[in-house]
Amino acid sequence: MSLDGYGNIAFLDDNGKRLNLIDNYHKNELMNIEVAEKPPKDEDYDPYMHRKVEHPISNTDTIIHLLKSSFGTGILAIPKAFYHAGWLLGSISTVVLGLVAIYCIQILLKVHYELCKRNKVPCMDYPNIMSNALLEGPKWLHRFAPYIVHVTNFFILVYQLGICCVYIVFIGDNIKSIVDHFTQSNTDVRIYMLMVLLPIIFINWVRNLKYLAPFSTIANAITILSFVIICYFMFREPISLEGRRPVGPISEFPLFFGTVLFSMEAIGVIMPLENEMKTPKSFVGLTGVLNRAFAIIVIMYIGMGLFGYLKYGDAVEASITLNLETNSDIDVILAQSVKGMLAFGIFITHGVACYVAIDLTWNKYVVNIITNDRYKLLWEYVVRTVLVLITFLLAVAIPKLDLFISLFGAFCLSMLGLAFPALIETCVFLKEKTGVARATMIAKNAIIGFFGLCALIIGTSTSVLAIIDSFAQE
Template sequence: MSTDINGHNNPAYVTGDDEKNTTDKSKHGLELTEKGQCYTDDYDPYKHRKVEHPTTNSETLFHLLKGSLGTGILAMPNAFRNAGYITGSIGTVVIGIICTYCIHLLIKAEYELCKRKKIPSMSYPEVAETALSDGPSWLRWLSPYIANIVNTFLLIYQLGTCCVYVVFVASNIKSIADFYVDDSIDVRMYMLIILIPLILINWVRNLKYLAPFSTIANAVTLVSFGIICYYIFREPISTEGKDPFGTLKGFPLFFGTVLFALEAIGVILPLENEMKTPKNFGGSCGVLNSAMVLIVILYVGMGLFGYLNYGDKVEGSITLNLPSDEGLSQAVKGMLAFAIYITHGLACYVAIDITWNHYVNKGLRITSKTVFWEYVCRTGLVLVTFLLAVAIPNLELFISLFGALCLSALGLALPAFIEICTYWYQRKGLARVWLIGSNVIIVIVGILGLVIGTYTSMAEIVHTFF
């Protein structure tokens, strides 16, 4: 009898010691793999999930939209400036389709691996570790390390999101203040002003107490988007003086920004695992596809019409292009700065969870003053995001950098790599050729996006600030 990734006895598997029984078991509905293992095909992970407060399809859809609609959509006009309005429109749709396809790969791999291990659900790192341990023999040496690799990318991405939040809030506060006071005050001073309350927000240890902030932020964001659309469409939209196709140099910046904006890969498995009817998450008309269609339409609309309105003058956040002498536009900047500010704790929650629970507390085995050291960890992470924002107070470059660096790996390359490992011994003939060929292409695209996008963003940062 083998054990699962948590070290528990797993009756679903039969290993070399039980080899004499595999012939009989295969006659009773058990599927054999080339690793000498077999698993029952009648275990349904969905039926064994025990969720205290399961979410409905509509609630999951709302959460997915909420996870994807934030600072990223406000940066889309700037992304279109780098790509051109035709390339930007087509590129956003194509990237959206690829991202959605890769999310489906991850969800299907989780379901398949949960069936084999007879466990109800897995996290992203657990899916990666289990897939590699079941995959090609020459890759199994990597399985003990892949969870840390995934966690590292997730951590960098979440901290990067928090950096974007700090720069966004400070930049919009400065835009408001410049109209009323001396505009020579550096944006870093506004970052310093918001630092202490930011630390206090991240001292909230229970996610339940952060939920009301999210509800308020959603309402404020919805109203703000409506006002932004008013400013975009109050004057005739024209393509005159706007580039239909951008330069090759600008495309990696566009790619990174769109990935940052579209991908919510960190919340996909938690949302699916908390659903009342998780089977409805996938499928052609499932929650995921419905959400991604809406998200892509909104992103193309904001990017296209925002760029056609402001052209090459578009800023890293479209809010910074709104008139400074009108009370309504100033209110929008303040409202969105407030909404992003109060949800910083939610954005940082995953980073804190990974750092504290998986590494600091577990690695150091802290037994005394645990709460005190957790607060120290929380404060330290906020200071890290603050110092990075102070060092590079540029919204569009931050968004492009972390999109290319983390989401090319988390959202594209790793899901495709996981699917190859998951079905390595199950697919034969043309199905195996398709499995390897299609996913290798996605892995290559992800790696190229990571390398070229990160290099381009870093080169722009160095050129701008050093």
């Protein structure tokens, strides 16, 4: 899910002061929020009280959506990530990364509420939060407000296209595994990616997501069934630590980091979910919906990563579905069924994931330059097709599922999930805090921001070098 209206910012006069703030919220299939008129200046404005959501969701629904957004191709790659980090370091690091991720999301939500309250609007999207946060910060940052919108949109777009690349590789890998098993062939995985290209283009031509809803429901059901079968394969024999390294090489840790960050971060759905909640105040807090959902997510990730790696050891594949044994007829049926079901589920999900990239590209950067309304629909289909082709070409060029996940996790989410939240909190609350509280906030956010930048540089470079090495070994 995503909010439309990317990149709306405040306008500045020649002295850098804010002239006005208008959020151009749009109604679409995923979100329907009415923007209430601004109250008088002397009113204690509560953004939560001014949100009018057509179909608000409950706390339970919110937890389910958060869990669904975190249990996809990423969690299937976690055992490979534990191979890079080691079972002990991987378990500890997953907890630490989970705590850091949830803390940064809490920061983002706190700043979102504060900015909405100051500007008297019910809600904002991520690029809007970034631009207005800079306007609240030191004066020298004001000039960057219009540009940070496009920077944020860039990372969001790359992240969403990266997800789509991962989906195409996942579908190709699993179809190849099924066909290779029954035909004893060894066809290049790119052939299977090419076979599904046309159906993927067609599913992304669906302009109204409600038509995909029945298929998404089926995909969710078979995903749950698939995970049950995977657990059966993992736990049907005793688990042993023999031959399993507790700590992996430090040079491989960035691959673990990128994979876990890519898989665990739900930054793309956090704001839309909070904006659609019936009781948004219960989203944050120590025992809030967000913390409860992430506690389940971290436990599930540790379980899948730890026991998946202990089960298959050094032979663990980029997706654990490729490790499922076929020692008997029932094993063959179960293993190939899991691959087929998940390939179908991810195929359906591709249309939902790519919708965010299409929505951003079309509504923010393309539609306004089309002067002839007669050809707008045609150009929209062109944009949809081009974006799918971009993800396809990247997947064909680098058909490495685990390295793709690590690359996009390190490159995009180190900024969206770590560095940016630290920056916006500093900007928004810098003038309010004094003394020790101010110094503590600056120091804390400087550490988080530095960690995010290091993760961006080291994680991305490590993934790129690993991709180069993988081609050199072929």
